[in-house]
Amino acid sequence: MRVRVLLWVVLASAVAALLSRRAANADEERTFAGSAQLDYHLVASEPAAVAAPGPGTTFEGFTLETAVKTAVDISEHLSANVKVCFGCHGFELDMAYFDFRVVDELNLRFGRFSPSFGAFNLRHDPANHMTSDKPLPYDMGRMLRKGDWNNGVLPSPFPTNGVEVNGTHWIGNVAQLDYAAYAVMGFKNDTDPNPTDFNFQESHLPYYLTSDPRPESGSRLALTVKTGGAADMTLGASGLFGTYDPENRLTYAIVGGDYTLRIQHTALRMEYLVRRQEFDTSNPDIFKYAIAPAGGDFFAKHGAYVEVEQPFTEALDVLGRIDGMYRVGNVSNVPVGSGNETPELSPMTYRSSVVRETLALAYSFERNFRLKGSVELWEFSYADADGRETELSFHLGAVGSF
Amino acid sequence: MAVEPQPDALSSEAAADYTLFSWRCSKCHSISRPLNSGIDSDEYWRLYVAKMRRQPGSGISAEDSVAILRFLHRYSIEQRRKKELRLGVSPPEPDASSPTGTP
Amino acid sequence: MRRPQVARSLELALALLCVAGCAAIDPEVGPSQESCGISPTPASPASNAGYGATPSSGYGAPLQPSPSQRCTPDAGDPCDDCESRYCCMTRLACYTDPVCTCADQAMDTCLAATDEGGAVPSSQAARCWSAFSAFGTVEQARVACERTWCAVACTVQ
Numbered sequence: 291m292r293v294r295v296l297l298w299v300v301l302a303s304a305v306a307a308l309l310s311r312r313a314a315n316a317d318e319e320r321t322f323a324g325s326a327q328l329d330y331h332l333v334a335s336e337p338a339a340v341a342a343p344g345p346g347t348t349f350e351g352f353t354l355e356t357a358v359k360t361a362v363d364i365s366e367h368l369s370a371n372v373k374v375c376f377g378c379h380g381f382e383l384d385m386a387y388f389d390f391r392v393v394d395e396l397n398l399r400f401g402r403f404s405p406s407f408g409a410f411n412l413r414h415d416p417a418n419h420m421t422s423d424k425p426l427p428y429d430m431g432r433m434l435r436k437g438d439w440n441n442g443v444l445p446s447p448f449p450t451n452g453v454e455v456n457g458t459h460w461i462g463n464v465a466q467l468d469y470a471a472y473a474v475m476g477f478k479n480d481t482d483p484n485p486t487d488f489n490f491q492e493s494h495l496p497y498y499l500t501s502d503p504r505p506e507s508g509s510r511l512a513l514t515v516k517t518g519g520a521a522d523m524t525l526g527a528s529g530l531f532g533t534y535d536p537e538n539r540l541t542y543a544i545v546g547g548d549y550t551l552r553i554q555h556t557a558l559r560m561e562y563l564v565r566r567q568e569f570d571t572s573n574p575d576i577f578k579y580a581i582a583p584a585g586g587d588f589f590a591k592h593g594a595y596v597e598v599e600q601p602f603t604e605a606l607d608v609l610g611r612i613d614g615m616y617r618v619g620n621v622s623n624v625p626v627g628s629g630n631e632t633p634e635l636s637p638m639t640y641r642s643s644v645v646r647e648t649l650a651l652a653y654s655f656e657r658n659f660r661l662k663g664s665v666e667l668w669e670f671s672y673a674d675a676d677g678r679e680t681e682l683s684f685h686l687g688a689v690g691s692f
Numbered sequence: 693m694a695v696e697p698q699p700d701a702l703s704s705e706a707a708a709d710y711t712l713f714s715w716r717c718s719k720c721h722s723i724s725r726p727l728n729s730g731i732d733s734d735e736y737w738r739l740y741v742a743k744m745r746r747q748p749g750s751g752i753s754a755e756d757s758v759a760i761l762r763f764l765h766r767y768s769i770e771q772r773r774k775k776e777l778r779l780g781v782s783p784p785e786p787d788a789s790s791p792t793g794t795p
Numbered sequence: 796m797r798r799p800q801v802a803r804s805l806e807l808a809l810a811l812l813c814v815a816g817c818a819a820i821d822p823e824v825g826p827s828q829e830s831c832g833i834s835p836t837p838a839s840p841a842s843n844a845g846y847g848a849t850p851s852s853g854y855g856a857p858l859q860p861s862p863s864q865r866c867t868p869d870a871g872d873p874c875d876d877c878e879s880r881y882c883c884m885t886r887l888a889c890y891t892d893p894v895c896t897c898a899d900q901a902m903d904t905c906l907a908a909t910d911e912g913g914a915v916p917s918s919q920a921a922r923c924w925s926a927f928s929a930f931g932t933v934e935q936a937r938v939a940c941e942r943t944w945c946a947v948a949c950t951v952q
Contacts, residue, residue: 319733319736319739321729321730321731321740323725323729363736363739363740363743366739369743391746394746397746406748409749412720412747412748412749413720413721415721417721417722418720418721418722456748458745458746458747458748460753460754462753463753463754463755463756464753466749466750466751466753468748468749470748510748512748512749514749514750514751516751516753519712520715522751524749524751526749550749552719552751554715555714555715555718557719564820566819566820574828574893574894575828575893577828578827578828579824579825579827579828580824580825580827580828580894580897580898580901581824581825581894582822582823582824582825583926583929583930584823584929585821585822585823586822586823586824586825587822588822589822590820590821590822592820618820618821618822619822619824620822620824640824657723657724657727657728658722658724658728660722691722691724691725691728692728
């Protein structure tokens with residue numbers, strides 16, 4: 291507890307030092323920005339809104355996400371960014387890093403940041419995307435039956451501590467090549483006696499240390515090509531690898547591909563991710579299925595989305611999205627983070643899927659204030675305790691930025 | 693409901709600059725981010741646009757940055773004028789020269 | 796022509812990559828433990844041996860074997876008769892172990908899917924027995940006893 295308090299004092303001091311005026315560094319430029327989104331989630335079938343992990347857990351009602359960020363450009367080569375956010379988990383340090391740019395093709399980033407993976411995470415702030423929630427592969431906590439699925443493939447954002455080397459290179463005025471490689475503190479599950487999946491809460495919240503010292507490593511490569519005056523397309527590939535248990539035995543790997551086409555303000559975006567993850571099989575009775583002697587110690591979770599965003603008027607944007615996840619592999623009857631509580635038979639099967647269709651509208655009343663509304667149709671491959679495989683949910687939210 | 697500068701009220705060159713700015717600078721965030729940033733210094737805009745160019749997948753080429761900086765220069769002048777009017781200070785003569793921006 | 800050969804090679808490489816990739820991310824599972832009479836039990840504390848210990852070494856609550864699984868001679872099936880007579884201990888050990896119970900059901904399913912239903916030696920049936928043995932020491936003990944005493948009656952392979 292004392293270590294946690296000390297950590298927050300150190301962080302607050304760092305933020306204050308960045309914000310305070312220093313006349314000696316007159317060349318520094320700083321910007322200050324922030325956003326806040328209040329969203330109301332209504333599920334037509336009114337499932338239980340339970341905070342603890344367990345089958346069928348879903349959040350309903352109001353949720354708030356707010357963030358403030360300050361960026362300081364110390365020189366042409368050195369900059370600092372600090373972003374603090376408040377959401378379902380309370381306060382979280384989303385960013386606290388320095389960028390040292392040798393040249394455009396070589397930039398060194400160190401501190402706390404979300405490593406480069408996929409295309410969506412750059413827009414994870416609620417003010418930067420048109421829906422109140424994220425695509426399912428990147429969902430963190432808003433999906434229905436989140437307790438069954440343990441969230442998405444790679445819940446966004448995924449800030450962590452480490453170092454990244456990245457760069458960008460323009461090929462004439464036509465193509466932009468981006469690349470990054472990093473070593474960071476990865477996901478963890480230090481508390482479950484038989485780890486079967488990440489504990490995302492444990493991975494993101496202070497205590498920002500892990501029993502597993504081996505870093506997660508990964509990289510990203512993307513090519514953006516301008517196909518005309520008003521159009522460009524991006525094709526990217528990402529991958530990361532690490533271990534998540536205290537003994538460095540249980541591995542995980544996530545790979546993904548992304549494609550974005552933008553013509554004026556119309557955007558077509560699609561991404562695919564898959565996570566292959568090993569789990570502990572030393573207590574086979576916690577699983578729904580017997581452990582197969584070969585290939586029975588891991589699961590794979592696939593996720594993908596396709597969305598089209600189209601402005602109808604200057605103030606009104608419309609978004610249509612289809613996303614989903616497919617999980618294959620053994621299922622633990624003990625939800626992550628529930629410790630030694632009496633388990634319940636998981637409703638998931640060894641091949642489970644969810645597909646969601648979303649229609650969303652975003653209306654800007656002012657330049658930096660927007661109302662968001664969406665309707666979502668969910669189709670699960672397995673029935674819940676009430677025999678339902680289909681759900682309907684609604685979002686209504688407001689987001690402001692400054 | 694007007695939420696952005698109206699291209700119809702601008703000259704053709706200025707309208708073209710604004711259109712390119714709105715295309716390129718709304719890919720990863722809303723257009724309100726740069727317009728509400730409070731930055732009104734040509735030099736800082738030069739550094740900031742260069743920083744945005746380096747963001748992954750920005751699609752902002754060096755050629756684009758010339759037109760974008762030209763729009764931001766005009767926009768900054770307008771913001772400074774409005775600020776000075778609010779403060780009751782007589783605005784200086786508008787500077788019609790292009791901003792520094794190397795292709 | 797050169798170009799079609801290159802294209803064919805690329806297509807073959809891509810297909811092999813997909814097969815390898817799919818194998819790497821397509822796990823296997825055994826039969827449902829609920830259907831084998833295993834109810835969920837709480838997670839056990841981490842053992843000193845660490846993770847990944849060989850399964851089927853006596854975990855879980857012991858099950859009560861059904862009457863057909865106990866060691867009763869004249870059970871009607873030559874294999875059951877032989878095993879009840881000569882391999883009673885290993886038979887009971889398997890049917891009182893949750894994982895072995897499931898593995899036994901899986902082997903029955905596997906043998907039923909072979910051409911002769913496991914009644915004659917075949918490579919398909921041998922794979923079923925091999926998969927059963929791979930589950931752990933309890934299964935291996937049962938197979939060893941049957942191979943010694945009931946190889947003909949149970950068509951052990």
